[in-house]
Amino acid sequence: MxxxxxxxxxxxxxxxxxxxxxxxxxxxxxxxxxxxxxxxxxxxxxxxxxxRLPLDAIEEMDGGGLRLGALVTNADTAYDERVQRRYPLLSSAILAGASPQLRNAATNGGNLNQRTRCYYFYDVDTPCNKRNPGEGCGAIGGVNRIHAILGTSDHCIATHPSDMCVALAALNADIHVTGPAGERVIPIGEYHRLPGDEPWRDNTLKTGELVTAIDLPAEDFASHYTYLKLRDRLSYAFALVSVAVAMRIEDGAITEARVALGGVAHKPWRSPSAEELLVGEAPGDAIFATVAGAILEGAQGQGDNDFKIDLARRAIVRALHQAANGTPQSQTDKRIA
Missing domain, CATH: 3.30.43.10 (Uridine Diphospho-n-acetylenolpyruvylglucosamine Reductase, domain 2)
Incomplete structure (x- = not known):
């Protein structure tokens, strides 16, 4: 060191x-x-x-939302009574990640900013444009089983590893940051970025900016939601594919639905146009399959990770059924519901 x-x-x-x-x-x-x-x-x-910064509280917001301090631990967030009752999707996603020991130490702000677990990024003896711009991407044409199938570029096919951020994407969270130029608020969908030709830039933070809080809007997705995480083992493993679904159903028809994917791109992946296909429809296999296909439009494997495309398609359909039926995936009994 x-x-x-x-x-x-x-x-x-x-x-x-x-x-x-x-x-x-x-x-x-x-x-x-x-x-x-x-x-x-x-x-x-x-x-x-x-x-030592005073950023370790969960506070009520005007209008019914919650503000999560950047230094609140993942464990304290997941087990907070208000989060569990009003934002169970977020609690479930956090509990799907890491281990109890890590969740006790890891913070909300740190989770937002964690870096990829790409093998090549961590191995300084291999080429990686994210670590050393201009070196090349060892995963392209190399061992790439865990890598991205959406939003990739010729410079990088790494994936973002967070579970929490996938739920935040589905919940339309806002990220508060402060820096040398003052304070600003970044919608979660604009916080992380695709690799493009600057894969070393994980997010849209400017130099010196610090995350101070995460705002959760006052929305009711407590009845129809799920966080489904598929991985090589049932605990302490990053997602091959994960799906967060937040849904509202009235009189047998879907009135709103949000679907965010993890493990498939450089950022949590959403397709608003695909989500819109669900509105006004009764839950069912046919519409769910259509939406899964629309979300994965343009997905491309790199060889070892070709299986992720079909895995993601089936996971989206399964997660939509879980949410529609009000039977969210348990993070204790991890057998797929």
Whole structure:
């Protein structure tokens, strides 16, 4: 591990000032950053420990939403009574990820900003445009079983690893950030980005910006939802494909539906035009299959991950049935419902 400076500010403005320099990293739970530093992937010259900042509360918002502080742990978020009652999709997605020990340490802001688990990104002896721009992408033409099938580019086929962010995408969350230029709010759909020709940019944060909170709008998806995660083993594994569904049904017809996918792209993947196909329809195999096909339009495998296309299609249909039936996937009994 390289030598680095360390500071521990107690205020947000002080933290932003410290984070405005070159090669600075914010440290919260450390469940991702410390690993990256140990593997020599991340080489910050200054680590800013933000754990003293007053960002560790879950607060009611005017209008009925919830504001999740960036330093609230994943565990405290998932088990918060208000989250479980009003946003069970988010609670379920968080509990599908990592392990209890990691969820006790990992923070909401850190989860948003965690980096890909691509083998090539973590192995400094292999080419990776995300780690070293211009080197090439070792996964293209290499071992790519876990890699993306949507939104890829010739420069990168890595996937975003978060479960929490897939649920946030379906819930239309807003991300509050503050930086040298002041505060701003970024819709979750605009927060993460596709690789394009700048795969080293995971999100739309500007230099020195710090996530302070996540806002959950006041919406009722507590009756018809699910988070379905398919992986190589039932716990402590990243998704091959995951599906978050938030749905409203009135008089036997779907009045609103949101479908977000994880494990398939550089960001949580949504297709609003495909979701719109569900509106006004009665739940059923035919419409669900049509929507799955529309969501996966343009999906392309890279060889080892070709299976993900069919897996995602079947997972979307299964998740839509779970949500429509009001039988969400259990994160305790992980047999697929």
């Amino acid at each position: 390289i030598r680095f400076d360390y500071s521990r500010p107690s205020g947000v403005n002080e933290a932003v000032q410290a984070g405005a320099g070159a090669q600075v990293a914010y440290l919260a739970g450390g469940t991702n950053l410390v690993d990256l530093m140990k593997e020599n992937v991340a080489r910050p010259l200054h680590v800013v420990d933000i754990n």
